[in-house]
Amino acid sequence: MSDQARIDLDGQGFEAEVFEGTEGERAVDISNLRANTGLVTYDPGFGNTGAVKSDITFINGEEAILRHRGYSIEELSEHSTFIETSYLLIYGELPTAEQLEGFRNNITRHTLLREDMKPFFDAFPPDAHPMAILSAATSALSTFYQDHYDPNDPHDVEVSTYRLMAKLPTVAAFAYKRGIGQPYIYPRNDLDYVENFLHMLFAVPAEPYDLDPDVVTALRTLLILHADHEQNCSASTVRLVASSQSNMFAAISAGIGALWGPLHGGANQRVVEMLEEMRDSEESTERFIERAKDKDDPFRLSGFGHRVYKNYDPRAAIIKNKANQVIHKLTGDDPLFEIAAKLEETVLSDDYFIERRLYPNVDFYSGLVYRAMGIPVKMFPVLFALGRLPGWIAQFREMNIDPDKRIGRPRQIYTGPPLRSYVPVDQRA
Numbered sequence: 138m139s140d141q142a143r144i145d146l147d148g149q150g151f152e153a154e155v156f157e158g159t160e161g162e163r164a165v166d167i168s169n170l171r172a173n174t175g176l177v178t179y180d181p182g183f184g185n186t187g188a189v190k191s192d193i194t195f196i197n198g199e200e201a202i203l204r205h206r207g208y209s210i211e212e213l214s215e216h217s218t219f220i221e222t223s224y225l226l227i228y229g230e231l232p233t234a235e236q237l238e239g240f241r242n243n244i245t246r247h248t249l250l251r252e253d254m255k256p257f258f259d260a261f262p263p264d265a266h267p268m269a270i271l272s273a274a275t276s277a278l279s280t281f282y283q284d285h286y287d288p289n290d291p292h293d294v295e296v297s298t299y300r301l302m303a304k305l306p307t308v309a310a311f312a313y314k315r316g317i318g319q320p321y322i323y324p325r326n327d328l329d330y331v332e333n334f335l336h337m338l339f340a341v342p343a344e345p346y347d348l349d350p351d352v353v354t355a356l357r358t359l360l361i362l363h364a365d366h367e368q369n370c371s372a373s374t375v376r377l378v379a380s381s382q383s384n385m386f387a388a389i390s391a392g393i394g395a396l397w398g399p400l401h402g403g404a405n406q407r408v409v410e411m412l413e414e415m416r417d418s419e420e421s422t423e424r425f426i427e428r429a430k431d432k433d434d435p436f437r438l439s440g441f442g443h444r445v446y447k448n449y450d451p452r453a454a455i456i457k458n459k460a461n462q463v464i465h466k467l468t469g470d471d472p473l474f475e476i477a478a479k480l481e482e483t484v485l486s487d488d489y490f491i492e493r494r495l496y497p498n499v500d501f502y503s504g505l506v507y508r509a510m511g512i513p514v515k516m517f518p519v520l521f522a523l524g525r526l527p528g529w530i531a532q533f534r535e536m537n538i539d540p541d542k543r544i545g546r547p548r549q550i551y552t553g554p555p556l557r558s559y560v561p562v563d564q565r566a
């Protein structure tokens with residue numbers, strides 16, 4: 138295959154190098170296109186644009202393949218723990234027992250928030266969306282821990298990694314407690330990462346909280362399944378902030394903001410709200426599907442479709458498989474799960490969705506599992522963020538040391554008014 142591409146325009150030729158990745162993906166390097174031709178490319182949503190070279194995650198959307206540092210999501214979700222998968226994403230290799238213990242201890246010993254940060258949570262209205270609190274508190278952490286957050290200092294990057302991994306579950310649990318008016322529950326060092334988060338979320342000072350092993354296992358699997366997904370909207374946001382040499386707290390805070398959108402991580406909340414609408418509506422599921430296909434109707438089926446997967450999202454397949462058993466065990470049959478399964482069956486046999494290769498994505502069933510665990514719907518995107526945190530950290534760290542790194546600054550094509558002269562206000566129509 139050729140390792141050169143050529144663009145011919147106005148009698149001019151531009152040669153561009155073509156290079157190949159580990160899995161045979163090929164790219165045309167247009168780094169000098171504008172300097173040599175005056176041309177820029179136009180690619181809304183960057184669906185055809187590779188922004189970086191990355192060693193972290195590989196996705197083949199046609200074959201529904203997802204691997205982290207070469208390990209399949211099926212194997213990691215079956216055999217790994219969230220802390221071990223986080224180590225793999227951040228450092229590139231599965232840890233030895235000693236490395237894993239050291240990583241786990243560094244996180245465990247950073248889970249407390251400074252006491253003078255607690256009023257920060259009280260300042261929010263009780264009905265504040267927890268993603269707003271999570272994003273604000275993540276950036277605010279850099280003001281309470283100013284000793285080590287220089288992105289150009291490898292030691293500070295290491296300390297910031299532990300602090301973010303350790304403190305975000307505490308921040309998320311405090312945000313939840315703020316919303317329901319219950320006392321904040323402090324982290325416990327005798328519990329593992331997932332157990333500790335569930336304890337901070339659901340325990341009350343008045344009585345012991347018994348962890349349900351099935352809930353712990355289900356949440357551990359969900360966090361692993363959300364851990365990274367290469368250059369999605371929020372990871373690209375984290376990288377863009379990193380490219381200006383801003384600190385990791387600011388970058389992750391921006392990533393949380395991007396994830397919140399209903400087209401991205403906020404979809405897991407929208408899916409359950411949509412299924413509840415279907416359950417309570419006089420209209421049939423088929424009517425909702427017709428609306429989703431109607432270009433004049435803004436309604437879209439949340440939890441379906443994906444920029445990269447043109448096949449069943451492998452994460453959705455794993456979640457669906459586990460969802461049924463977890464939901465049944467925790468709450469018995471859930472009518473929303475039945476509606477979801479029927480909706481999926483109808484959609485996957487509908488030509489509109491088949492032609493556009495729209496399948497269930499990671500958000501379609503995840504919310505139903507969170508709901509069965511007793512987690513409120515507004516917290517679903519927060520759970521997605523906690524899962525995605527090691528991926529964002531890995532993407533930030535890789536961006537930080539990328540030899541090709543430049544500040545992110547896309548070009549545009551201007552389509553506004555041509556030059557015109559200023560008109561004083563008393564002479565305007």
Ligand code: SDX
Pocket residue numbers: 182365366368369370399400401402404429430436437438439440441442443444445493495498499500
């Ligand atoms: C995540 O990028 C990642 O990796 C993200 C993620 C991760 O782990 O980080 O996987 C997590 O964000 C999953 C996606 C969650 N979002 C939703 O479930 C929201 C519903 N889905 C859509 O809004 C949409 O599918 C997107 C946003 C996910 C993808 O949008 P694209 O790639 O820009 O696709 P598109 O909007 O151009 O759709 C192509 C066609 C269009 O129809 P035509 O113009 O060709 O006629 O498919 C249609 C769309 O109208 N379409 C849908 C649809 N999704 C796409 N029609 C009805 N319902 C839908 N859900």
